[in-house]
Amino acid sequence: MSIGIYIHVPFCLQKCNYCDFISYPYDAGLAASYVYALEREMKLHAGKMPADQREVRTVFLGGGTPSLLSGQHLALILENCRRYFRIRDDAEITVECNPGTVTREKFALMRRAGVNRISIGVQAFQSRILSFLGRIHSFAQVTEAVKACRDEGIDNISCDLIYGIPGQTGQDWQETLDRVLNLSPAHISAYGLKVEPETPLYKAVASGSVVPCDEDAELEMYQYVISILAARGFKHYEISNFALPGMEARHNLIYWLNEEYLGLGPAAHSMLDRHRFSNVKCVASYIKKLEKNELAVQEIISLSLEDEISETVFLGLRLLGGLDTLAFARRFGCSAADIFGPQLKKLTDLGLIKINANSIRLTEKGLPLANEVFVEFI
CATH class of the missing domain: 3.20.20.70 (Aldolase class I)
Structure with missing residues (x-):
């Protein structure tokens, strides 16, 4: 991809x-x-x-x-x-x-x-x-x-x-x-x-x-x-x-959509192969590292499958079309409801999300309260 x-x-x-x-x-x-x-x-x-x-x-x-x-x-x-x-x-x-x-x-x-x-x-x-x-x-x-x-x-x-x-x-x-x-x-x-x-x-x-x-x-x-x-x-x-x-x-x-990207330059972040990594923030340190033909990466975080699933849900909910549940199932081999059933029921009962045939999305009420919704999946 x-x-x-x-x-x-x-x-x-x-x-x-x-x-x-x-x-x-x-x-x-x-x-x-x-x-x-x-x-x-x-x-x-x-x-x-x-x-x-x-x-x-x-x-x-x-x-x-x-x-x-x-x-x-x-x-x-x-x-x-x-x-x-x-x-x-x-x-x-x-x-x-x-x-x-x-x-x-x-x-x-x-x-x-x-x-x-x-x-x-x-x-x-x-x-x-x-x-x-x-x-x-x-x-x-x-x-x-x-x-x-x-x-x-x-x-x-x-x-x-x-x-x-x-x-x-x-x-x-x-x-x-x-x-x-x-x-x-x-x-x-x-x-x-x-x-x-x-x-x-x-x-x-x-x-x-x-x-x-x-x-x-x-x-x-x-x-x-x-x-x-x-x-x-x-x-x-x-x-x-x-x-x-x-x-x-x-x-x-x-x-x-929680897809892959490469970040270049000081303080840039990347997400590749289920790893998040970030560069040094100082521009002088960044330049010095690369003058030595060394990458300027200062931190690498390995994401578990659970991390990837969680991020895919709350990032997808930022979209007004919502999380594509069919794409989610293809990607992870299970449904969002299998993993987050209680959270989805709670948020639905509160009127903050709506579950359709192929999506889970924020409601008009949930839109300004998005951060309160997202925390349920972290």
């Missing part, structure tokens, strides 16, 4: 106040060393993998801010992917971009390198909210980036948005959605803001200088995005993701 490749680009111009992802200040020399180390990592992994695992159906460059890299470096990364792996002709190739770090020329280089999907970090329309989040772009730059992307022939554009932000009103959220929909994206990801430990936002909330968004207000924002996007022809296909017909994020579906 073919796999997905995730490439972590660990550079940002400025760390956002809510972000706990691994990133470092951009430095051109360090970025060049990173790209060179990344090629070595590809070569080392490809040399250990059987031919069927070297077939790749999705590539996703995330971060950090991948669009901080030069167009030449982005093209080189994808050229090296093709050198060491067999990238399918119909592969989905995505690059995350932040407004203000892209130009028409950079999009042109990406398009020629095979990029066919762009994910833009919009987050909000209002300048005061962008400033609160620590974002350094304006919505005018979002508009410019979308136009430049389309002018260079990349039409599959996804926009990332955040709701439940302290100080954000329902009217703010409606205005953000209206402005983004005017850009005609093919895909929208809408995430409730999470206050992650060790971030500036966490410290501000802990000190009392920032008051988190009211839970009821956040729920109303979530319900609103579901209704407005449905009215505009978007399919709500995963808890936080909406797509026009046929434009679902194929790379992310690999995660939700």
Whole structure:
């Protein structure tokens, strides 16, 4: 079976106040060393993998801010992917971009390198909210980036948005959605803001200088995005993701279907052959390891069959179509009910899930309580 490749680009111009992802200040020399180390990592992994695992159906460059890299470096990364792996002709190739770090020329280089999907970090329309989040772009730059992307022939554009932000009103959220929909994206990801430990936002909330968004207000924002996007022809296909017909994020579906993927770059995670493994977080340590022709893996976790079954259930329940029970039975030789009968009955009685002939899925009531559902299968 073919796999997905995730490439972590660990550079940002400025760390956002809510972000706990691994990133470092951009430095051109360090970025060049990173790209060179990344090629070595590809070569080392490809040399250990059987031919069927070297077939790749999705590539996703995330971060950090991948669009901080030069167009030449982005093209080189994808050229090296093709050198060491067999990238399918119909592969989905995505690059995350932040407004203000892209130009028409950079999009042109990406398009020629095979990029066919762009994910833009919009987050909000209002300048005061962008400033609160620590974002350094304006919505005018979002508009410019979308136009430049389309002018260079990349039409599959996804926009990332955040709701439940302290100080954000329902009217703010409606205005953000209206402005983004005017850009005609093919895909929208809408995430409730999470206050992650060790971030500036966490410290501000802990000190009392920032008051988190009211839970009821956040729920109303979530319900609103579901209704407005449905009215505009978007399919709500995963808890936080909406797509026009046929434009679902194929790379992310690999995660939700608990299929195999290879992570490259500092702090990247992989799941292959029932093993999860992760790379060192420090970009300097990552580069140093690969300069010695050593993989930068720092942790390997062997998954039991029970682990794989559990993860397949709760990841599958993230999808609005639910867990495909026929596919589950083919994969594991038993039904989900054989293993999780009591849990399924409990959740059904609570009205949080619905069991159909070929699926188990969250109900409308269960959707905002998804984490409470998932814990039953861990």
